[in-house]
Amino acid sequence: MEAVDTVVNICDYILNVFTNLIYLILYESSYKNRVPLFFDDPPPPTFRSSTLLKLSVRLKCFGDCLYLLDGRFNQLHTLYVALVNLHRTELSEKEGDLPNLKCFSLSCNLETSHHDEIIFPLLNRMPNLEQLGLYLLIHVDEIFIDGNHLKKNIINRMPRLNQFTFYISSSMFTRNKLNLPSTEDIQRTFIDFPNNEIVSYVDYFPKAERGLCHIYSYPSVMECYSDISNNFPGGLFNYVRMVSLFDEHPFEHEFFLRIVQSFPFMEKLCLINYKPQTCKQFYESNNDNLNLSVIEYSFLSELVIVHVHDDYIEQFLFDTKTYLPYNIILHVNYESLQRVTNYFKRDATRINCAKINKLNLGGESKCSNSLEQYFPYAEISYSIIY
Template identity: 35%
Template structure:
C-alpha cells in the first residue's frame, strides 16, 4: 500500500451505533498509509443502524467540508440528517462520477451528472417521490437497469415519469399501488411494452395481475423444497 499511486474505491459499509464516514476518518485510517497516492476516485456509502438516539448525525456540509479540508475539492454528498426506524444513509463521491453503478441511493439525493452510470439501485424507508424520478431521468441519461426497494408508497401521485430503463426490479406492493390495483389504463400502456417478467409464486396476486401485461415470456421463481 505504501507504493500505491492510483486508487479507485467503491465502498459500502454498515455501521451500528456510529455515524457516517467522513474525510477525517478516511484520511486517518486509510489514506494516511498511502504517501505516494496521487489519484483517488471514490464512492463511499455508509448505512448506519443506531438504536441510541443520542448520537448526533453530521450535516451534508459538515461531511463535504471534512473532505475539502483534506484536499478533495471536487466532491459531492447526500446524507440523511435524521433517522427512519433507526437507520440512515450517506453517499460521498468524487466528481466527475467515474463508476458504472450507483448503489443504495436514498430519497435525500439532490442530483448531479452521472453519464457513466448504467445501473442504479434505489433503497429507502422513506417514499420516493415524482421529483426524484424526474431528477434521475435527467441526470442518468444512459441508465439501463433500475432496481427499486421502497417500503413506503409515493405521497404525490399526480405525475408520471417517461423514464424507460431496460430492466426494473420492483416490489409487488409498490407496483400494485402505482397501477391502482392493476386497473390504471395509463400505466397499462407502459406495462404492455414489457417483453418479459420474472415473478415469484410466493405471493398472492390480484386476479387481473397477469392479464395486465401483454408479455408471454414469464419466468416464475419458486422456493426450493426443504
C-alpha cells in the same frame, strides 16, 4: 458455474497463446452481461504472464483478486477489479508488497463489514501507488466513513498518491445511538481534502433505525449508486448503470424526473418505498395528469418494484407518466400488480405492460389467461417469497 469455468479457460488460453500480451480487458459494457472469474483453487501454473501491464476484470470474490496479485503478473502496473462480493480471506496475510503497481481500482456492489481487515491491508502492499479508485458499500458499527477516515487510513499512508477517486456509502444501525453526525459534520471533514470536489450527505431513517452516509468524488466514474433518497443532491452520472432508491418519505413524479436526468444510461432500477405519493391526489383532483412530463427510461432493462406502495407501480406502468423501452425485465408483487392494472383490464397500463419480456411475480400469484394476454410478450415466472 459453467459460464464462469468457461471464462477461466478462455483467460488461460489467451495468456498461453498471446505470450507478449500487454493489455487484457475482460469487461462487457453492459453490467448484466459480465461473467466473473472464479477460482475454486489457486489458478493453474500456466495462468500467468511476465509481460502483462494492465488488467481489467470482474471477479467473484476478494480471494480471486489476491490470486492475481500473488506474483503471477509481476510486471502489472494497472489493475481494475470489480468484485461480486467482499468476504474475508486469509490469503492476504501471506503476500508481499506490490512495488510495480501504480494504478488500482476496486469496486463491489454488495455491502461488506470487513473493510478494515481486507481492503486496507491490501492497499498497504502498494507503496508506489499513484492512482486509486474505491467504490464500496460498507457497514460500520459506530462511525461513518468520512474525510478524516480516508486521510488517516489511505492518503497519509500513500506518499505517491496523486489521484484518488471514490464512492463510499457507509451504513449503520442507529438504535440507542446519540450525537449522530449531520451532513454538515461530514462535510467539514473534507475541508482540507486534496480532491477538488467532494459530495457528502447523511440520511437517517427512523423507522428502519438506520443511517447512511454517502461520500464521493465528483465527477464520478462509479457504476452503481445505492440507497438514493429524496436528499439526493443531483448531478450527472454517465457511468452509473444500476440505481437503487429507498426512503421513508414519498417519491413524487418530479423526483423520478431528476433520477433519469442524473442517470441517463441507467440499466437497472430497484425501488423500496411504502409511502403513498402525496402529489398524486392533487393531480387527480385537478384532473392534471396530462400535464405531467412523461419520463423516458431510454436504457432501462430491469425494473424491481416489489417492496413498494401501489402508487409506484402506477408511476412506472401508467403511459401518461412513464415511457418504458421494450424488452424490460419486471419484478413486482402479483397482488399489487393485479390491483394497479384493475385485474389486467386497465388501458392506462396496457402499453407499458406489453413491453415486458420477462415478468417475475412475487407473493401469492396464479396463472390466468387475462394475465398472459395483458403481458403478451412476457415469459412469466412465479415466486412465493420475494
